[in-house]
Amino acid sequence: MEFTPVTEVLPVPPVRWENAGDNELASRIYRILLRWLPFANEQFGEWDGRPECGHFFGGHFWYCSDTTSVSLVYAIMAKLGNYDEGVTGIPREEIQARAIRGIRYAGFTHDTGPEDCVRVEGVLSYTSGKKWGGRGDNFFMASQNGRSVASLCHAAWLLWEELDDETRLIVQNVAVSYADRWSGEEPRNGAYYDTQCEENAWTSMGIAAAVALLPGHPHHAEWVKGFMQWSISSVTTFRDRLADPSGLIDTPLANRVKTVTFHPDMTTENHAFVHPSYLCAGTNLRALHATFSLLGGQPIIETALHNNVELYERTVRVWSQFDGLAVPVQGQDWWYNRQHERQLTHTVLNVLHGHRDAALLERAALGSIERIQASNPRGCLLEENGETCVINAAHAQYAKDLEPGSALDLATSFLLHTFGGLGAEPSGRQEFAWRMSGVHHYPYGCTTVYRTPEAFTSFSWRNNVMALTLPRKGLWTVTPLYASYTGTVEFEVSRGVQGLSNEHIIRDVDRSRISLLNDGFGAAVSISRGDRELLQHAAFVALPDGSSVYFENWEVLRSCRVKEISTGLIGVRNDSYSAMPELAPGTRTVYLPEGEAVFQGFYGKEPNRIVSFGSIPYLNVDNEIGYLLYGSQEVRYLNKHEYPKWKGVEDILTLNYREPLELSESGPGALEPFVAVSLPNRTREQTAEAYRQSALLSSGEEAGPALLETGGYLVYAYHGSIPVEARAQKQAQGRCVLSVYEGNGRLASGKWNWRNKVEPLTAGYYKARYRMELEAGPQTDLEWSLHGNRLLLLNHGSQMVKLRLQPAGGEREEGGSWEERELAPGGYLVYEREG
Structure with a gap:
């Protein structure tokens, strides 16, 4: 549809303030936002482009999301909840005034605003001194403005009675321009590499704003149709496509679902791997339609809830650890503390679907959020010195810049609880842990998970080929490195195709076989490294008691020189949060057969430090997880302080480091085998005893199966091509x-x-x-x-x-x-x- 500017203010439905109610979870979220306000208020700046305008967090971030997100938070704090000036030190009148200034800044600097109104100068060349709204941008960038449109319209609607007609008009034009542009477009299709779930969902968000605020607009029916098309198309599998078929020349009215954005096992890929943040994007983003509907007392259109429950039950809750955070089974390229984002996912399932497990996990996530914030004297949600924590320097993204997004997730949850109620009675923690125990297999996402009530084990054989064994404290102890266990290979000359050479990130395997067992699993894979110079045979076995065994051996396919091979890679979390010392004490102690080594965790200030422990038979980290080693050439610990990309304070333990090697295909043509047993929730003494009771067994044949006896299990790995009789x-x-x-x-x-x-x-x-x-x-x-x-x-x-x-x-x-x-x-x- 062609955008026709609104020239006079159209009627807006009233907010149903009488439906707002207080409850335990709404109050907890509100208190978090109260403590955050002084920090956010420091980030406010006046703008003289038009009267009574201002911005937050610099005013020049992507899609104006810095200012629109914080304006919504401010609008909520100005109109709802038990505001406590004693906590913030800011009069409520000032909160309201600055919310309106943010709304006006965003409205004037949008594509629909006056041409001379552009955003302030900043460090990001793409946005500095320019408008926002997507004019002239490709689909990905233009449609992404839907997030900011929805935030802006939420803020304006909450404060509608306090806005003048000029401000109301610029907001309505922002909403109408977005809905007109995208309602007639077709949703995008794709599940591999870069799912279109997120894009379709944020497009529906922007359209939802116009649907809610302007029911009397002549384009409203087309907007509703467009919203339904984009929202239902956000989380779809082949089943949806087959249930709503279309031909090659169908009309727009013939069907609603024209996309597949998820694999049949309810996994999907973004940034080229299965990524919890993007699995949940459809659930989280479409929730903004629910908040619009609740504010206006209107029914929630069911397309905004499509497949939420199946997706949640098959992936998110299965991967959720004790604090509500979903384990990134194929690694994480954002920061580790994503509790704000997962908290919103759990809230949606709790409030809108009455899901008892979500009610449990939402409370767990809020507990971590409260304690992380309590560890930051300034009230930050992420990091106290977030301006130094680099997330993506090229995109001008530092931890501080991502604070508004975390606050927006909390604000959305607050609105859901305030207008939608407390939600379901939560499940019992122990009962939930037992219910989630067992094997969970994802053949399309190429990941298998085995859970016990106190341990989490997984193996992935595509995208990022890696394994994980987590103790009861989960990601607070061990982190998901992209090549966890399987390791990295650095050649003197890299001849492979960039992105496919499997040197630092392993994208695929030559062969694989995943065996699903009653209480665990076995994975055997062969991985070509470099330009098919080395062939790594790796296996990973999850045992019923939560422990695991990793095997590897190598073939030399072509002569090559290797700078180093680092396998048995273990990420070690070393954050420091004063309010959660049992999880993030700021130190890690490595217990050795003789002695121990203590490593301080902090960001910056000092160069990285590498400590070699030599070739040792076992070690234990912090009395939380032990490792038994067979064939290790050298154990190294990287105490990391320098971070080109920050995820959290993360050290790296290498269980098998090999120094420079010159390898020949004519001989010896192989490297010594290596085996590691991981023992979650064991002390140093228990690790030592386990080593005395375990043994790598001789099979009598060089090419025969590898066999290890440990803890009442006989574990095997075999990469041959014909059946054999294993002997030990x-x-x-x-x-x-x-x-x-x-x-x-x-x-x-x-x-x-x-x-x-x-x-x-x-x-x-x-x-x-x-x-x-x-x-x-x-x-x-x-x-x-x-x-x-x-x-x-x-x-x-x-x-x-x-x-x-x-x-x-x-x-x-x-x-x-x-x-x-x-x-x-x-x-x-x-x-x-x-x-």
Whole structure:
């Protein structure tokens, strides 16, 4: 539609103030915003382009979102809630006046405003001294103004009775111009690399503003139609497309859904990987239509809620840790403390869908937000010195610049609770943790997750090929590096295609097999590095008790020189927040077999520091997670203070560092294998004991399966192309306790042997089904076979064998009672376990 400027103020529906109510969650959010106001007020600046105008946070950020977001917060604080000048030190009249100044600045500097009204000069050349609104921009940049249009119109509507006609008119023109421009356009399509969920959703936001404020406008029916088209198209899968089909020459009225923005497993990609922020973009952005509807006492159009619940239940809540933050299973390229954004997601599901798990997680996220803010004397939501925390220097994005967006998320949640109520009764924390436990598989997003009530394990085999094992404190202890565990390779000469060479970020694998087990999973992959110079065979096994095992070995495909190989990469969070010392104490202690090392966490002030621990068998970080190491060449700890891109204070632990190497395809052609066992929620003492009780077992064949026994599990990884019989062996003499695994075993000549068939390209585990205690003497020759629940024992020796047999659990599970048994020479015993 062609935009026709509004020349006289049109009627606007009244805000239904009588529907506003107070409740626990609305009050908590309001108090957070109260404490934030003094900091935000410092960021106000007057603008002399027109009378009574001003801006926030510089007034020159992308899409004018700095000023429109804060203006909405100010409008809320001026009109709603129990405002406390004792907390802010700012008269409420000043809050209202500055909200109006922000509204006027945004309206005058918009494309529809006078040509001489442009934004103030700033550091970003694209926005400095220019208008906003999207005139002349491509779809991505032009449509993104929908966020700011919605914020501006919310603020203006709350203060409509206090605005003069000039201000009302410029706001109405902003809304009409956006709705006219985009209502007749088709939503965009795409789920790979860069989902169009976000773009479609923010476009619907801008249109929603005109729909709510101007029901009497002659274009209103077209706006409603456009809003419904864009909003329903934000979160769609092939199922939506098939349920609402169209032909090649269909008319605009023939169907509503013309997009696929999500994979069938409800994952989607942005910035080239599965990204929690963008998974939730449709839910969060479309919530602005809900707040418009609640303010006006109108029903919420169902297209704004489409697929919210399925998306939430299959991904967001499954990945949410104790503080409501969703674990980024393929890494994070924004800052780690995204609680404000996730809090809004949980609020939407709580208030608009009555979701009890969301009610629990929203409260958890708010708790972290309150404590982070309490750690910042200035009341900041992100970082106290946010102007020094670089997020994207080229786009003039520092932590301080992202404060308005975090405040906007809180403001949206406040409006939802104030006009929509408290929401559902929250689930119980422990009950929720148990319910989320188990294996969650995402074949299209290429990620598998295994949860226990106190640990989180995942593996991703596309986009960012990486693994995670998190203890109960989650991302506050371990962070999701892009190449977590799988590591980085730096060649002396990089010959591969940039972005596809799998050197620092691993985008794909040559081969993969994911085995979903009852309580865990096994992943086996082969990764080409560089210009197919190296082939890394990696495997990752999630065990029932929350621990994991990582295997790797290498082939040299082409001669090359390598500067360094760093695998077994572990991100270590080292933030300092005074109000949450149990999560962010500002130090990390690495406990070694002999001694310990303490690392201070802070941003800037000093250069990075690298400490080498040499080749060690195990270590523990802060009594929160332990690592057992087999074949490690060198363990290094990078105490990081210099951040070209800030996510939080994040150190890097390298479990297997290799110095410069010259590798030849003609020989030796391989690197030593490396294995790491991760033990979440273990102390230094428990880690040491686990090392004494674990063993990397010999298979007797160089190309055979890798086998490791730990904690009552026999873990294997095999990258061969044909089935083989895996064999394991270890010493067993004197009084010993042996675990009995699926397959065939024998105790003879002072050695324990095990064998079983293993499929090609596979990784997994056998859980000990029984424990057997006996005296292993020179004449002992005991054979057994375990298949299903049936255990057969045969005494091939010349002496009586006396043993104690016990049904076994995992390392930290209770087993059954011991039973005394005897086998005469040549005798046998059949033992069948129930269940």
